[in-house]
Amino acid sequence: MQYTLKKSLGQHFLKDENVCKQIVAALQQTSFKNLVEVGPGAGALTKYLLDIKDINFKAVELDDEKVVFLKTTYPVLTDKIIHQDFLHTTPPFADEFIVIGNFPYNISTQILFKVLDWQQQVPVVIGMFQKEVAERVAANYGNKSYGIISVLIQAFYNVEYLFDVAPTCFTPPPKVMSGVIRLTRKDEPLKVASEKKFTLLVKTAFNQRRKMLRNPLKQLFEADVLQQDIFTKRAEQLSIQDFADLSFKMK
Numbered sequence: 537m538q539y540t541l542k543k544s545l546g547q548h549f550l551k552d553e554n555v556c557k558q559i560v561a562a563l564q565q566t567s568f569k570n571l572v573e574v575g576p577g578a579g580a581l582t583k584y585l586l587d588i589k590d591i592n593f594k595a596v597e598l599d600d601e602k603v604v605f606l607k608t609t610y611p612v613l614t615d616k617i618i619h620q621d622f623l624h625t626t627p628p629f630a631d632e633f634i635v636i637g638n639f640p641y642n643i644s645t646q647i648l649f650k651v652l653d654w655q656q657q658v659p660v661v662i663g664m665f666q667k668e669v670a671e672r673v674a675a676n677y678g679n680k681s682y683g684i685i686s687v688l689i690q691a692f693y694n695v696e697y698l699f700d701v702a703p704t705c706f707t708p709p710p711k712v713m714s715g716v717i718r719l720t721r722k723d724e725p726l727k728v729a730s731e732k733k734f735t736l737l738v739k740t741a742f743n744q745r746r747k748m749l750r751n752p753l754k755q756l757f758e759a760d761v762l763q764q765d766i767f768t769k770r771a772e773q774l775s776i777q778d779f780a781d782l783s784f785k786m787k
Contacts, residue, residue, distance in 0.1 A: 550580040550638045550664070552705035559662060559716055560584045562698055563636055566660050566720075570629040572596060574622050574637035574647060574663075579606055581638060586612060592629065596622045623650055632657050638664040641710065645669060645685055651719070655692050661719040662698075670697060670715030677775045683745070687738045687776050691726040693719035726776060729783040737783055741771035749774075756786050 675681035703709035728734035
C-alpha cells in the first residue's frame, strides 16, 4: 500500500534504520509500562516499539491515510491508534506514560508545551526535532539559543542533547539538520510562585529580549522592586533559578 507525504503536516519520514535503533536504545534506558508515540507516520519507529515486551503502546496520528496504512501494515495497531491531533488529545493513559516521536517539525514546540500540561504523567520524553529547536530546548542561560522554551522546559525537566541526525536520513530530506533530545522530569520541580505567574514572567521577559528587563517587566512589578540590579540585565542573562526567584516578587 502506498501513501503520500503531506507538507502541510510537516512530514519528513525517517528511513535510516540505525537512527531508529539509536532512538529506541535511548528509550530502553528507562523502565516504563506505558508508551505513546506521536506522529508514527509510516511506522519507521513504530515497528521497533511494537517489539518491546510487556508494555502498553498507543500511537497518536492525525493523517487519515497514514492511519489506514499503519493498520494495514501492522494489524496489531488496530486498537492502539488514536486518530486525532496530538495537540487536542486528552492523556492517552490514566497513569504515567513516556512520550516518543519523530515529531512533526511545524508543531514540535507546541508538542513540548502540551507535555508541560501533562508533566505529572510524563516522566520522560524522547523526541526528534529540528536541530535548532533541540538546541533551544537544551540551551543554558547566556547562550543565544536560550529563550522561553529553554526556561519553561528546564524548570521541570533535565534536558540531554543525544545526537544529530542528517537530512539524508529522511524522505523527503528536510533542509536542516535534526537532533534527538531526552527530557527527564526533575525529582523536585523548581519552586515558583505559581506556574501561571512564572510562565507570564518568562514570556514577557523574552518578548523584548534585547532590552533590559526593567522595560518589558514594568507592568508585572511594583516600581520599588524594579530598582533592583537584576532588572538592568537582559532576559538571556538570567538563570532559570533567577526567574523562579523573581516570580515571588511579582504583583
